[in-house]
Amino acid sequence: MKQFHEYQNPSLAVDLVVFGYHDNTLSVLLLNRREEPFKDCWTLPGGFLQMNETFRDTCSRILKTKVGMDNVFLEQLYSFDDLQRDPRGRVIAVGYYALINPARFSIIAGSMANDVKWFNVRKMPALGFDHREIFQLALQRLKSKILYYPVGFELLDELFTITELHELYECILQTTIDRRNFRRKILDAEYIINTGTKREGLQNRHPELYRFNRKLKKNNFQININIS
Amino acid sequence: MKQFHEYQNPSLAVDLVVFGYHDNTLSVLLLNRREEPFKDCWTLPGGFLQMNETFRDTCSRILKTKVGMDNVFLEQLYSFDDLQRDPRGRVIAVGYYALINPARFSIIAGSMANDVKWFNVRKMPALGFDHREIFQLALQRLKSKILYYPVGFELLDELFTITELHELYECILQTTIDRRNFRRKILDAEYIINTGTKREGLQNRHPELYRFNRKLKKNNFQININIS
DNA sequence: TTTACTTTACGTTAAAATGACGCAAACGAA
DNA sequence: TTCGTTTGCGTCATTTTAACGTAAAGTAAA
Numbered sequence: 001m002k003q004f005h006e007y008q009n010p011s012l013a014v015d016l017v018v019f020g021y022h023d024n025t026l027s028v029l030l031l032n033r034r035e036e037p038f039k040d041c042w043t044l045p046g047g048f049l050q051m052n053e054t055f056r057d058t059c060s061r062i063l064k065t066k067v068g069m070d071n072v073f074l075e076q077l078y079s080f081d082d083l084q085r086d087p088r089g090r091v092i093a094v095g096y097y098a099l100i101n102p103a104r105f106s107i108i109a110g111s112m113a114n115d116v117k118w119f120n121v122r123k124m125p126a127l128g129f130d131h132r133e134i135f136q137l138a139l140q141r142l143k144s145k146i147l148y149y150p151v152g153f154e155l156l157d158e159l160f161t162i163t164e165l166h167e168l169y170e171c172i173l174q175t176t177i178d179r180r181n182f183r184r185k186i187l188d189a190e191y192i193i194n195t196g197t198k199r200e201g202l203q204n205r206h207p208e209l210y211r212f213n214r215k216l217k218k219n220n221f222q223i224n225i226n227i228s
Numbered sequence: 229m230k231q232f233h234e235y236q237n238p239s240l241a242v243d244l245v246v247f248g249y250h251d252n253t254l255s256v257l258l259l260n261r262r263e264e265p266f267k268d269c270w271t272l273p274g275g276f277l278q279m280n281e282t283f284r285d286t287c288s289r290i291l292k293t294k295v296g297m298d299n300v301f302l303e304q305l306y307s308f309d310d311l312q313r314d315p316r317g318r319v320i321a322v323g324y325y326a327l328i329n330p331a332r333f334s335i336i337a338g339s340m341a342n343d344v345k346w347f348n349v350r351k352m353p354a355l356g357f358d359h360r361e362i363f364q365l366a367l368q369r370l371k372s373k374i375l376y377y378p379v380g381f382e383l384l385d386e387l388f389t390i391t392e393l394h395e396l397y398e399c400i401l402q403t404t405i406d407r408r409n410f411r412r413k414i415l416d417a418e419y420i421i422n423t424g425t426k427r428e429g430l431q432n433r434h435p436e437l438y439r440f441n442r443k444l445k446k447n448n449f450q451i452n453i454n455i456s
Numbered sequence: 457t458t459t460a461c462t463t464t465a466c467g468t469t470a471a472a473a474t475g476a477c478g479c480a481a482a483c484g485a486a
Numbered sequence: 487t488t489c490g491t492t493t494g495c496g497t498c499a500t501t502t503t504a505a506c507g508t509a510a511a512g513t514a515a516a
Contacts, residue, residue, distance in 0.1 A: 008279050009237040012320060051236050051318055054309045079307045079322050081282045090279055092240060094307050163493080181475065183494075204492040205482040224474080391464080409504065411465080432463040433511040459516065466509090473502065482493075 010090040014058040015046035015131065017077070017095065017138035018067070020102040020118060021155040026171050027102075027118040028135060029067060030125070034115070037087045038128030042119070044135065046093065059096050067116055073099040073154040077138055085130045093130075097138040099154035146172055148222050150191055153212045161199055161207040162186065169223075185223055191216060238318040242286040243274035243359065245305070245323065245366035246295070248330040248346060249383040254399050255330075255346040256363060257295060258353070262343070265315045266356030270347075272363065274321065287324050295344055301327040301382040305366055313358045321358075325366040327382035374400055376450050378419055381440045389427055389435035390414065397451075413451055419444060 018029040030042040047062045049055065056074060063069040077095035085091065102118070119125065121139055124132070145151055152160075152168050166182050186192060192210040199207055246257040258270040275290045277283065284302060291297040305323035313319065330346070347353065349367060352360070373379055380388075380396050394410050414420060420438040427435050 009239050010277065010279065011237050012240070049238065049309075049320075051238065052311065054311065055307070076306060078304060079283070081277075081322075083280065083282065092277075094309075161493090178475070178477085179493090180477080180495080185474090202492085203484055204490085205484095205494085207493060389464090406505070407464090408466080408506080413503095430463085431513055432461085433465085433513095435464060457516100460514085462512085462514105464509105464511075466507105468507075469505090471502105471504080473500105475500080476498090478497075479495090480493100481495100483491085484489105485491105486487100486489075 010092045011086075012049040013046050013086075013091050013093045014049060014055055014062065015044045015080075015093045015095050015129075015134055016059060016062060017044055017097040017135050018063070018069075018072075019097060019099050019121075019138070019142060019155070021168060021171070022102045022118075024167055024171055026121045028121055028124070030117055030119050030127070031066065032115045032117070033128060041128035042117075042125045043128040044131045045116075049094075055094050055096065059098070063098065067105075069098075069100060069105050075141075077134070077141060080130055080134060082130060093134070095134045095138065097141065099142075099151065101155055101157060103157065143173060147224075150212055150216065159195060159197070159199075159209040159211055161209060162192075163207060165192070165210070189216075189223070238320045239314075240277040241274055241314075241319050241321045242277060242283055242290065243272045243308075243321045243323050243357075243362055244287060244290060245272055245325040245363055246291070246297075246300075247325060247327050247349075247366070247370060247383070249396060249399070250330045250346075252395055252399055254349045256349055256352070258345055258347050258355070259294065260343045260345070261356060269356035270345075270353045271356040272359045277322075283322050283324065287326070291326065295333075297326075297328060297333050303369075305362070305369060308358060308362060310358060321362070323362045323366065325369065327370075327379065329383055329385060331385065371401055374451075378440055378444065387423060387425070387427075387437040387439055389437060390420075391435060393420070393438075417444075417451070 016029075020027050020029065029045065031045050033039055033041055033043050045062050045066045047058060047066075049058050053061070055076065059074050060070065063072060074096050077097055080093045080095060083090065085093065121135075124135065126132075127135065142151065146169065151172075152165050155168060156164060162183050163179075165186065166177065166179060169182065170177055190213055193213050195209045195211055197209045199209055244257075248255050248257065257273065259273050261267055261269055261271050273290050273294045275286060275294075277286050281289070283304065287302050288298065291300060302324050305325055308321045308323060311318065313321065349363075352363065354360075355363065370379065374397065379400075380393050383396060384392060390411050391407075393414065394405065394407060397410065398405055418441055421441050423437045423439055425437045427437055
């Protein structure tokens, strides 16, 4: 019988779908590859797993070195194992998605300016490898997740208005949601807490600022929104 | 720079949570290991990925050779990457779960009799590796899935009564569901089709036999059952 | 045959949730 | 002050849900 380490193993990579929300637009961070394969193509940021790393470690390393981010929300998506997915050989990719508030990071500066870019999720370019598939699964997961988990938590500022949260939901779900019913559901679910302060300097009535209820029981929250 | 194939890679394994439903009991198939590590411990059936296999291929191979099953429902669960999860070295495991109708297979015969066994999911023995974690995630996934996807499809016979389906739901969700409300929801959702035939030979009123509606639109179905 | 008992099939009803709106207060700008 | 817009709170008809009633269909015992 073969010894344990004599088996040949596929390479293991991590690919990241980094979502950011800004100016009423949901975007994904893409890298322009400088090497073959898929040279000059847009791809998801990714990298190979090292022997002493967990997937999350790899994600953190990629986020830090390639796009200058740290300490972000990460969740495993799915593992992709198509035999032909990488022309260099057998590579298994574990997909993760990240949710970040772009305001927190000053990426896309200096030498990286042409290589790292936000793309509106509705206007994606062609992607290398099977990254379109990974991206689409991530988007679908985000859409599902936002209905039963307070996802905005990761995408918005610490303080926000109900209108801002409402716009985030409409943007992600690609649907219109009645403003007043949305307010009622969100408040009834105790999803957010009124801080008592208001956002100043706006043209019209100053809206109240809220923060997420961190004490919310898991799965205590569900928004039923008809996605038609 | 290192060449592509010179990187050291973890081993890649697949671990399977095989669910079967019989006699109003949800069970999982476990193997008693004959080798170290975890010799004589119960573990999930599993095996190493080969270079020319997809995960599903590996699952099929394991199911066929270790427990004599083929052509079953399979879904990827999650990938487990703890550095210490296997005492032999770095092994990444991709968890899958399978749903089968035990009546379809004559496993647990002959030389395997002492090695392969069904365990009631509520009476699980200690498991080797991190298999308890994998099992628990699978059970949780099954519980969630049954609420929006016609899972019974895979676990019951071709023809079944509403009472049998009702019992399956109660068993998996570990809760009581009003018999009459359950019937109404399942029928309104067009989840099942009345075959016009009845199950004969029972003591009391003969119940009508149904089959799953294979033409059911995906996600057209949702049962709201309060899991308290 | 009749009675007793159980399961199945089909209703009923009050309460809760939802969707579709109305409207006045709060603000800056004209 | 007036105007236009956003925000916050409310109403109401309709739908959905949970809880429970009851008669028909069957077997077995009286």
